Each structure stands twice: as C-alpha cells, then as structure tokens.
Amino acid sequence: MSEHTILHGRAAVLPLANLDTDQIMPKQFLRGIDKSGLAPGLFYDLRFDGAGQARPEFILNQPAYASTNMLIAGPNYGCGSSREHAVWGMQQFGFTAVIASSFGEIFYSNAMNNRLMLAVLREDEVQALMREAQAGTGPLALEIDVENLRVRSPGLSASFTLSERHRRMFLDGLDVIGASLTYNAQIRQFARQHWAAQPWLKDVAHITRKRLDTIT
Known part of the structure; x- marks a missing residue:
C-alpha cells in the first residue's frame, strides 16, 4: 500500500457557493516571479478586514481550526480566472484536499496536476458532511481513500470518481511533470x-x- 493511498485530514466548512480564484488568491499577491510566499494571501479578504485585522468570525482564524488541512466547500469552488496561484497558495497554507459538489474546470485541472486532491460528492452528501462538521466544536476528522475512491467521516462514507491518470498520479506521488517523466x-x-x-x-x-x- 502506497503512503499516498489514504489522505487523512481535519476539515473546516467554507459553505460559500461560487468562491472564485480571485477570492482564493487576490490579485495583489500575484506580483512575485515564482510560486513562493503565497500562503499569506489565501482568502485574504475573507480572513482580514480593510485595516488588515483578522476577522474573528472567519473559521480559519479561529484557534480550534489551526490544524485544518481540508475544506468542505460550496458548489463551483474555484471558478473564475485561471490563476494557478490559487492552488499553490492553498498548498502553502497547508491544505491537501477540498471536497465539494463541483469545481471550476480550470481550477480542477490545476489542482489535480499539482496534487491538491479534489473530491466531487453529490450536493446532499456535501451538505451532510457540513452538518456533521458544524455539529462539532472543531475540525471534522476525514479521510480520502484514493485507492478505493471513498470519502469517510465518522458519520458518512461516500464514493467519488477520478480519471485513472489523476488516480495513478496520487497513488504514485507524482505531479504532472513526474507523470510525464514516467514516459x-x-x-x-x-x-x-x-x-x-x-x-x-x-x-x-x-x-x-x-x-x-x-x-x-
């Protein structure tokens, strides 16, 4: 069994529909010449107010969620522009996976090619996970079984699909360059x-x- 077979996580709920890449990684954080240093910009306008002060009501600013590495998100997550920085910023912040009922098409490709796992569940299954998470006092324990294509929480087990290329990339620990080099x-x-x-x-x-x- 590969070390990449099952992703273990602690998930927060971000229920906003149509959360676009401009909100995930605002434009002012795209000025660098490489992909480094993007974590501070992640969800910046959601995390901070106009004076740069942390918004205490935003879930990722709450101490109980400091160890969060997965998101349970609203539909059409990552729509909007094609900026790959949104994926890089999520990974630098510590995220390994997002679960939602749908994703922006370009964001999905960018994420999977960079090994940010995106699991697409039915909307009723996502809502069930959100209710389970919101019933607790901290992040929801989750695992994503890439070998068997299942998402599991204490109260739910649901299947999802991946292309065989993306599935093999995750199981073999490869990004898109590594996958190309297998040929x-x-x-x-x-x-x-x-x-x-x-x-x-x-x-x-x-x-x-x-x-x-x-x-x-």
Missing part, C-alpha cells in the same frame, strides 16, 4: 527515431547560431 524511455526512443529519419532538423537552431557567430 521517459518512450520519449527518448521517439526522439532517436525522429532524428534518424530527419537528421537535418537536429539541433538546427544551435547550428544556425554557430554559423551566424562565424559571420559576425
């Missing part, structure tokens, strides 16, 4: 056959640059 042998074989059949195309840019350097 390294086939890629190299194709390249050898391609250059053997069309040798005049190999390193054409490098060869052209060398010729231009000799002219100048």
Whole structure:
C-alpha cells in the first residue's frame, strides 16, 4: 500500500457557493516571479478586514481550526480566472484536499496536476458532511481513500470518481511533470527515431547560431 493511498485530514466548512480564484488568491499577491510566499494571501479578504485585522468570525482564524488541512466547500469552488496561484497558495497554507459538489474546470485541472486532491460528492452528501462538521466544536476528522475512491467521516462514507491518470498520479506521488517523466524511455526512443529519419532538423537552431557567430 502506497503512503499516498489514504489522505487523512481535519476539515473546516467554507459553505460559500461560487468562491472564485480571485477570492482564493487576490490579485495583489500575484506580483512575485515564482510560486513562493503565497500562503499569506489565501482568502485574504475573507480572513482580514480593510485595516488588515483578522476577522474573528472567519473559521480559519479561529484557534480550534489551526490544524485544518481540508475544506468542505460550496458548489463551483474555484471558478473564475485561471490563476494557478490559487492552488499553490492553498498548498502553502497547508491544505491537501477540498471536497465539494463541483469545481471550476480550470481550477480542477490545476489542482489535480499539482496534487491538491479534489473530491466531487453529490450536493446532499456535501451538505451532510457540513452538518456533521458544524455539529462539532472543531475540525471534522476525514479521510480520502484514493485507492478505493471513498470519502469517510465518522458519520458518512461516500464514493467519488477520478480519471485513472489523476488516480495513478496520487497513488504514485507524482505531479504532472513526474507523470510525464514516467514516459521517459518512450520519449527518448521517439526522439532517436525522429532524428534518424530527419537528421537535418537536429539541433538546427544551435547550428544556425554557430554559423551566424562565424559571420559576425
């Protein structure tokens, strides 16, 4: 059994429908030249008021939820712009998974390619999880069984679906680059056959640059 077979978590409820990527990661946090340092921007306008003070009513600001690493979210989570920073920020904040009845299409692809697990349940199942979570005094204990495609809480067990590619990526601990590199042998074989059949195309840019350097 892979260490990635079951994701264990403590979940908070964020019941807002249509929570878009501009709210997940506001534009002012997109100025960096790499993906680092995004955690402070996550849900910034929900977490803080106009003076930059933490909103005590926001669930992730409450001490009992400091260990939260999963979200139970409203429908169409991650709609809006295509910014991948929303996924990176969630992971840097500590999130490993989101459960909802639907997700924005681009956000879904970005998340799964970066190994942020998204589990799509029926809306009535999501609502049942929300009620169970809200009945407690802290995060709801959850596990997401990637091998058997089930979400389990103390009071619910529900199935979800994944494409086989995404399922294998999670089970094997791979992001999209790692998944591509599993085809390294086939890629190299194709390249050898391609250059053997069309040798005049190999390193054409490098060869052209060398010729231009000799002219100048």
